[in-house]
């Protein structure tokens with residue numbers, strides 16, 4: 001049995017990661033997004049799940065009662081699509097599952113049944129997680145399709161509905177016509193990040209023909225000076241709701257896909273309409289139709305209104321045309337006339353082709369959105385803040401029939417996992433979560449302001465998303481999952497049934513033994529909120545009151561959740577939903593306490609992608625390098641929130657370093673002598689205690705890479721220096737080994753267990769106390785003294801490089817004490833005049849002046865030794881230096897031999913040197 005298997009068995013036999021409530025101990029509860037097991041685990045997943053494990057192990061060794069659970073998110077329709085494609089023998093799917101994931105043929109056959117796919121891969125995930133040494137409490141594991149979990153989701157949605165947070169209505173959704181189902185991010189093969197742009201359409205008129213100008217800023221309709229059409233394209237005349245509309249061919253197709261009744265009446269070229277006038281419905285003004293080649297038929301309706309005062313593109317286009325049309329300012333922004341013009345001039349934009357136009361548009365949008373108000377002359381809207389005016393005009397236009405909405409994807413194509421192109425569909429009886437509710441947003445912002453965010457700059461992204469989030473379609477027609485309790489033709493979709501399951505972890509193992517059909521809404525009301533009658537609740541669940549109380553107590557012991565970890569592409573949905581739902585369902589003392597957001601993974605510089613085959617399976621990496629090397633590389637190559645790059649060459653380097661670490665520890669454990677303690681021993685032990693402090697501080701703020709720099713890479717250098725520098729003392733190295741193994745145990749648990757056992761310990765290192773920083777053990781003067789020696793070596797080396805000859809003798813001149821006095825006076829800010837009042841300095845007047853002239857105060861070291869201390873530091877290293885340079889060293893406190901006048905150049909902490 002290899003070392004990894006041996007420790008996995010020991011941890012399992014001793015059941016050391018099982019978390020039980022213990023009122024005597026402080027708890028620490030962290031969770032990471034549960035995986036959707038529809039494929040094999042690759043090294044990118046390895047990073048996601050190793051981060052929480054390192055933190056869990058660190059906290060456990062610090063004496064916390066740690067809960068780190070895991071479960072499987074199998075809700076939704078992706079596996080239905082996969083099963084379907086396997087059934088029809090889709091070559092690409094078979095290639096991924098057969099060749100890339102190496103699923104045995106017999107198993108692959110069984111994948112025609114969707115649930116078999118998630119069962120197979122959740123088993124594989126668990127095996128990999130165990131092999132990587134994750135300290136997970138598996139007793140709480142569940143699939144999101146288990147009946148007990150469904151009861152929990154049922155409770156969640158009934159509660160949300162009763163609070164008025166689930167609504168029903170017409171709603172645009174991404175839709176797959178072939179699956180006949182709305183699709184979520186997980187269901188997509190392409191276009192995962194595509195959102196639905198909602199344009200407001202304003203109906204300008206040329207006689208009876210409607211020119212539907214599409215805009216994201218309907219409030220600017222009052223500032224329209226002209227219309228833009230592309231003379232090079234052929235527009236369609238179509239019948240929409242009894243009206244005659246002008247649309248690009250692409251726009252007409254999109255409207256039809258949306259389910260609108262669009263009938264083609266004829267064609268008309270853009271050219272024909274150029275030069276005519278059309279009427280603005282909000283003020284009955286006639287404006288000219290001008291030619292613009294920049295009008296893209298595949299963007300919205302292909303009909304564009306021009307607002308030069310507030311849209312930089314329009315302003316520049318008119319300027320390029322040398323038109324005499326003047327911008328019409330309709331938003332007051334700090335008294336600026338035509339803000340678009342101002343920003344275009346500010347950025348020095350020359351023409352329509354200038355790529356700074358995008359930036360200009362954003363700047364104007366941001367300024368007007370945050371500070372702009374509608375100009376007072378606009379009837380019905382004057383004085384309104386821009387964002388309010390935008391909502392009001394769009395609803396006024398809809399009511400009067402002068403406007404409407406137009407939807408399109410923010411990017412295309414959007415392709416379902418089944419291979420079909422998705423469309424936007426208006427679903428009439430769609431259920432949605434009302435994230436647009438201002439009260440709900442306020443509560444969630446309150447939650448955000450009271451939790452920690454790592455990295456801290458992500459906080460503003462959350463603020464943005466909470467503000468921006470609109471109602472969310474939370475049900476689907478098909479897929480695995482929990483049915484909507486009051487309308488069972490709908491299934492709750494995956495991003496909506498995964499928002500508060502952290503609470504479910506605290507009680508999952510208790511529910512396993514209870515008949516799901518007996519778990520009522522009142523059961524969860526009691527367990528999570530303490531409301532209702534305990535006796536009745538226990539009776540209807542057919543459990544004893546003691547068991548019920550135990551379940552409630554366990555929830556209260558672990559909650560609130562201390563840390564939630566997830567990837568950065570889930571900031572705008574999952575992580576934000578997580579906050580929303582907690583604020584709606586739980587009292588504020590149970591709201592989440594912290595969020596960590598991960599960066600993405602690259603493979604040899606390229607984006608990891610299963611569908612492109614650009615991944616390394618975790619099991620292959622473990623097989624090749626070993627679990628600890630995989631962990632160490634993943635944690636050492638980037639901080640959790642940074643993107644990381646898996647490069648096999650660097651992984652191999654990491655392997656060599658870990659081997660070196662093991663060898664240093666084994667050497668330390670085996671060493672036997674009775675050398676007494678010297679400065680150099682105190683130096684290594686001071687370094688050790690420094691590393692303990694730095695590592696602990698870094699781990700406390702999730703800076704795992706930084707922690708490893710201190711605990712591992714730097715400390716290996718320190719030990720190597722020590723071994724070079726002196727005959728190693730057994731007692732020193734034994735103390736180092738004892739602390740260093742524990743310091744590294746959260747990162748490389750297998751190696752550390754093995755070494756810990758070799759050092760004669762019976763207890764597991766995983767349960768041993770983490771080293772505690774002890775500032776008293778750090779001796780600053782020996783640290784500084786050793787730096788002096790290193791600096792002297794560097795200086796001598798530089799001199800030798802210049803002379804190029806082999807040294808005969810090296811003379812080292814230590815600065816006299818008056819120069820040390822001068823450094824002290826300089827750092828306390830004394831002027832030349834004040835310095836000259838001191839008789840000890842006055843006698844060296846000329847030299848003092850020269851030193852003062854050539855020394856910056858910030859260059860003076862914090863700690864300046866006396867000459868005697870400096871002399872002792874160098875004396876202690878003399879024989880070492882002589883060995884390194886192969887010649888003798890002479891140290892001078894006051895020079896009696898100085899043929900090249902080098903003593904004059906000496907400074908405190910930086911002696912003068914003469915190489916003979």
Ligand SMILES: [Zn+2]
Nearest residue numbers: 176179416418
């Ligand atoms: Zn589909």
